Amino acid sequence: MNNVNERSHLSNIVDLAERSGSIANDPRNERVGELLASVRGVSTRHLMSLMGSMFDNVDDALFDLAEKAENNAVQTQYFDGMRDVRKKRPLIERSFIDMITGAFSKLAGGQRHAHGETQNEQRAFGGSPELSLVDERDLEESLAVTSMTSKAEGRLSHSLFAVNQRLTVICGGTKVDNVDNPIGPATLTRSFGEAMSELKVEVRVKLIVFKLFERYVLNNLEPLYEEINHTLIQAGVLPQLRTPGAKRSTTTQPRPQQRNEANAAQDVEGDDNDNSMLRTKLVETLQSLLAERRQTYGYGQPAMGNSGPSLSPAELLGALSVLQGEVARSTVSMPTQIPIDTTLSAEDVRLLKEQLVRQISHLRGEAKSYVSGADEDTIDLISMLFEYILQDHNLPMEMQVLLARLQIPYLKAAILDRRLFAHANHPARRLLDELAEAAKSWSAESDRDQRLLGKVRSVVETLLSDFDDDIEVFNRQLDEFRKFLDGSNRRAQLAEQRAAEATRGREKLQQARRRAAQEILSRIDGRELPALVNGILTRAWANYLVLTLLRHGEESKEFRVGLRFVDDFVWSVGPIRSDVERARLNQLLPLLEKSLRHGLATVAFQDADVENLMRQLNTLYNGQLNLREEVAVAQTVSEAMPIPDSMEAIATPETLSETEETAKxxxxxxxxxxxxxxxxxxxxxxxxxxxxxxxxxxxxxxxxxxxxxxxxxxxxxxxxxxxxxxxxxxxxxxxxxxxxxxLPLFDRALDAIVERLRTSQSTPNAEAPKPNA
Missing domain, CATH: 2.30.30 (SH3 type barrels.)
Structure with a gap:
C-alpha cells in the first residue's frame, strides 16, 4: 500500500494528533496522570490474578510430566523444577509486576523501547551483546517467546490496536505501538523472561513454564484490554475509535458499489503489523498476477463480464447464501458411514462461478450481472484454493470431499474480510489449516469409530448452516475443534509412549542378548564342552547375563562377576593335568555351585530342577577328579541336560548372526x-x-x-x-x-496458485500444474 492510502485510512479512523492535543496537551486537563495510573492499576490487578492462576498450575503440570518421564534423570529435572518454582515464585511475581510498573513509568516519561535491541532483552534469554553465536538452549527459549508473542498479537490485534491508540492520546500523542505498550504481549513476555532468570532449572522445565504463561496469561488478556478500553472511553478518550478489520454487517453497512483495488486493499490494511504482512511478496505477486490475467488476457469475461453496474455486496453475498443453503442440504444427505461419496471433482469447484452468475441474474431479474474486478479475483482465487484441496495428496480422498464443500463459506469470508489471504492468524485460515493438518493423519483403519471424520463433518455442516456474515463463527469452530483434538491427542500420546517404550524394551533386550551371546561364545572359543555345561551356558546362564545387563548395565559389578563365572566354569570342565589344577578345582567347585544356584534362581529355575542339575554336575566333576566313578558314566549322565525347553538357547553362533544381521x-x-x-x-x-x-x-x-x-x-x-x-x-x-x-495447507495452496498463474500466463494454452502429486 502506498503512503497516501495509509494516511487516508488512518484519517478515517481518528486524527490522533488532533485528539491528543485536545486531551493530553490541554493544561486544564489534570486527569492524564490519573488515567495512566488507572490503566496501571487495572493492569496489575488482572496480571497478578493471571500469574497466580499460572503458578497454581505449574506444580500439577510438572508432577504429571515427572510421572511420565522416560528415565530417572528427566524425572529428577521435573521434581527439581517444581521445588525451585515454589521457592522462587514470590520473587518472580514481584519482579514481573515491578517491570510492568516500570514500563508504565517509562511510557509516562516519554521513553520508548528499542525494539528488541536492549541488553535486558538479551539477558532474558542468556545472550550477550558481544557474542555472535547463541547457545542452543537460549535459542529454544528465544524461539518459544517469539512464537508466543506473535500468536498473542495476532489473536488480540483489534483490542490491542485500540489500547495502543488510546495510550498514544493520553501520553501526549507520541505513537505507542505493540512493543512500547506496557501491557502488550511483547512487553509482558519480555518481562516474564527476565523474571524467569531467577530460576536455575533445565531448559525443558523453563519451556514448560513459558507454555503455561502463554496458556494462563497471554491467552486471557482480552478481558483486560476490554476493561481498559471501556475505562478510557468513559473518560472521553477516542470514544468513536473504529478498529480496522472489525466485523461489518452486509445489510446495514454495505461496501461502496464501485471499489478500485487500492480501496479493496485498505480493508486488510489495519495497523502497522497488518501493513507489514500485506506487503509480503506472495500477496503482492498474487494481486499482480490476477490483475494481469484479468486485464491482459480478459480471463473470466465470458462468465462475469467487465462493464455495467456491478453488484452490491449484499447482492453478491445474498446469492452466495442461496447456493450455500443448497450445498448444506446436499451435505446433510451425504452418507455418514465410509465410504462416503467421493465424486466431487475440480470441475465442480470451477462451476461455482457460473452457478453464481445464474443465481445473481435470477435474483436481479436481468440477463447479465457483473461484479467488480477485485471481487472477481477473489472468486477465482477461492476457486483455485479449493481445486488445490481436491488434488492435494496430503489429504485422504474422503477428507478432500468434505473440506471442498467449504468453498462458498470461504468465498463469503474472503469477500467480507480480505485479510483472509494475507494474515496467517485469520480465524478462517487457521481453521482450514487445523482441519487439514488433522485430516492428514486420517485413515479408515485409524478412525474405525469415525470420531475424527465425524468431527470434521460437523464443522463443515456448522459453517454451511450457521455462517452468514459473522467471522467469529470460525473462531468458535476453531476453539471447539482444538478441544476435540486435545482430548484425542492426549489419548494418542499415551498410546504412542507405550509403543515407544515397548519398542525400546525389545531393542534393549535384543542388545543384551547379543552382548551376552558374544561374551559367552568368545569364552568358549570353539572348545568341545560337555553337553550339560554347554546347555547351562547357552541357555540358563545366557539368560542370567541378559537380566543382569538390563538391570545393572554392562559396567556393573554384577555383570563382571557373571562373566568371571563363565571363565571359571569353562576352565573347570577342561582336562586336569596336575595336582595344582586339581587343588584349584576343589577350591573352585563350592564357589561355582553358589554362583550357579544364584543365577538359576534369578532366571526362575524350579528347586527340583536345580537339585537335579547339581547332582549331574557332581557326577561330572567326580569324573574330572577321578574319584572312583568312570568318566564314561559321567559323560552319559551329563547328556541328560535338565534345561527347560522353554528357555531358548541365545548364546549360539546361529542366534548371534541373526541379531547382528539387523544392525548391518x-x-x-x-x-x-x-x-x-x-x-x-x-x-x-x-x-x-x-x-x-x-x-x-x-x-x-x-x-x-x-x-x-x-x-x-x-x-x-x-x-x-x-x-x-x-x-x-x-x-x-x-x-x-x-x-x-x-507446510500448512493455506501456504502450500497459495504457493501452488502463484506457480499456476505464472505458468498459465507464460504459456496461455498450457494446462495448470497439479499440486504436489
Missing part, C-alpha cells in the same frame, strides 16, 4: 535416499502405499538410539511399523512410501 547397513550411507531419511524429523507424517487398496498413514514417532530403527504410529498412537534406515530409504526411492508435506 544394506545401503550406501551417503546415498540421496539415506540422506533424505536422516533429514526427517520426529513428527513427520508418511503414507505407506504397499497396499494400494488401503494405504496407511503414520507418524514418525521415535528413532531408536540402539538400532537406528524408525518407529511409526497412527493417529491413535498405535504402532504401524518399525523400519531400518535402509528399508525406509528403499521404500521412499521406490514410491512405496510417500512423505507428506509439513
Amino acid at each position: 547397513p544394506a545401503v550406501q550411507p551417503d546415498s540421496p535416499e539415506v540422506q533424505r531419511v536422516r533429514a526427517l524429523k520426529v513428527g513427520t507424517w508418511v503414507e505407506f502405499q504397499a497396499d494400494s487398496e488401503r494405504p496407511e498413514r503414520a507418524k514418525l514417532s521415535w528413532i531408536s538410539p540402539i538400532s537406528g530403527k524408525y518407529l511409526f504410529v497412527n493417529r491413535r498412537g498405535l504402532k504401524v511399523a518399525d523400519k531400518t534406515l535402509d528399508q525406509f530409504a528403499s521404500e521412499l526411492a521406490s514410491g512405496q512410501t510417500v512423505v507428506l508435506e509439513e
Whole structure:
C-alpha cells in the first residue's frame, strides 16, 4: 500500500494528533496522570490474578510430566523444577509486576523501547551483546517467546490496536505501538523472561513454564484490554475509535458499489503489523498476477463480464447464501458411514462461478450481472484454493470431499474480510489449516469409530448452516475443534509412549542378548564342552547375563562377576593335568555351585530342577577328579541336560548372526535416499502405499538410539511399523512410501496458485500444474 492510502485510512479512523492535543496537551486537563495510573492499576490487578492462576498450575503440570518421564534423570529435572518454582515464585511475581510498573513509568516519561535491541532483552534469554553465536538452549527459549508473542498479537490485534491508540492520546500523542505498550504481549513476555532468570532449572522445565504463561496469561488478556478500553472511553478518550478489520454487517453497512483495488486493499490494511504482512511478496505477486490475467488476457469475461453496474455486496453475498443453503442440504444427505461419496471433482469447484452468475441474474431479474474486478479475483482465487484441496495428496480422498464443500463459506469470508489471504492468524485460515493438518493423519483403519471424520463433518455442516456474515463463527469452530483434538491427542500420546517404550524394551533386550551371546561364545572359543555345561551356558546362564545387563548395565559389578563365572566354569570342565589344577578345582567347585544356584534362581529355575542339575554336575566333576566313578558314566549322565525347553538357547553362533544381521547397513550411507531419511524429523507424517487398496498413514514417532530403527504410529498412537534406515530409504526411492508435506495447507495452496498463474500466463494454452502429486 502506498503512503497516501495509509494516511487516508488512518484519517478515517481518528486524527490522533488532533485528539491528543485536545486531551493530553490541554493544561486544564489534570486527569492524564490519573488515567495512566488507572490503566496501571487495572493492569496489575488482572496480571497478578493471571500469574497466580499460572503458578497454581505449574506444580500439577510438572508432577504429571515427572510421572511420565522416560528415565530417572528427566524425572529428577521435573521434581527439581517444581521445588525451585515454589521457592522462587514470590520473587518472580514481584519482579514481573515491578517491570510492568516500570514500563508504565517509562511510557509516562516519554521513553520508548528499542525494539528488541536492549541488553535486558538479551539477558532474558542468556545472550550477550558481544557474542555472535547463541547457545542452543537460549535459542529454544528465544524461539518459544517469539512464537508466543506473535500468536498473542495476532489473536488480540483489534483490542490491542485500540489500547495502543488510546495510550498514544493520553501520553501526549507520541505513537505507542505493540512493543512500547506496557501491557502488550511483547512487553509482558519480555518481562516474564527476565523474571524467569531467577530460576536455575533445565531448559525443558523453563519451556514448560513459558507454555503455561502463554496458556494462563497471554491467552486471557482480552478481558483486560476490554476493561481498559471501556475505562478510557468513559473518560472521553477516542470514544468513536473504529478498529480496522472489525466485523461489518452486509445489510446495514454495505461496501461502496464501485471499489478500485487500492480501496479493496485498505480493508486488510489495519495497523502497522497488518501493513507489514500485506506487503509480503506472495500477496503482492498474487494481486499482480490476477490483475494481469484479468486485464491482459480478459480471463473470466465470458462468465462475469467487465462493464455495467456491478453488484452490491449484499447482492453478491445474498446469492452466495442461496447456493450455500443448497450445498448444506446436499451435505446433510451425504452418507455418514465410509465410504462416503467421493465424486466431487475440480470441475465442480470451477462451476461455482457460473452457478453464481445464474443465481445473481435470477435474483436481479436481468440477463447479465457483473461484479467488480477485485471481487472477481477473489472468486477465482477461492476457486483455485479449493481445486488445490481436491488434488492435494496430503489429504485422504474422503477428507478432500468434505473440506471442498467449504468453498462458498470461504468465498463469503474472503469477500467480507480480505485479510483472509494475507494474515496467517485469520480465524478462517487457521481453521482450514487445523482441519487439514488433522485430516492428514486420517485413515479408515485409524478412525474405525469415525470420531475424527465425524468431527470434521460437523464443522463443515456448522459453517454451511450457521455462517452468514459473522467471522467469529470460525473462531468458535476453531476453539471447539482444538478441544476435540486435545482430548484425542492426549489419548494418542499415551498410546504412542507405550509403543515407544515397548519398542525400546525389545531393542534393549535384543542388545543384551547379543552382548551376552558374544561374551559367552568368545569364552568358549570353539572348545568341545560337555553337553550339560554347554546347555547351562547357552541357555540358563545366557539368560542370567541378559537380566543382569538390563538391570545393572554392562559396567556393573554384577555383570563382571557373571562373566568371571563363565571363565571359571569353562576352565573347570577342561582336562586336569596336575595336582595344582586339581587343588584349584576343589577350591573352585563350592564357589561355582553358589554362583550357579544364584543365577538359576534369578532366571526362575524350579528347586527340583536345580537339585537335579547339581547332582549331574557332581557326577561330572567326580569324573574330572577321578574319584572312583568312570568318566564314561559321567559323560552319559551329563547328556541328560535338565534345561527347560522353554528357555531358548541365545548364546549360539546361529542366534548371534541373526541379531547382528539387523544392525548391518544394506545401503550406501551417503546415498540421496539415506540422506533424505536422516533429514526427517520426529513428527513427520508418511503414507505407506504397499497396499494400494488401503494405504496407511503414520507418524514418525521415535528413532531408536540402539538400532537406528524408525518407529511409526497412527493417529491413535498405535504402532504401524518399525523400519531400518535402509528399508525406509528403499521404500521412499521406490514410491512405496510417500512423505507428506509439513507446510500448512493455506501456504502450500497459495504457493501452488502463484506457480499456476505464472505458468498459465507464460504459456496461455498450457494446462495448470497439479499440486504436489
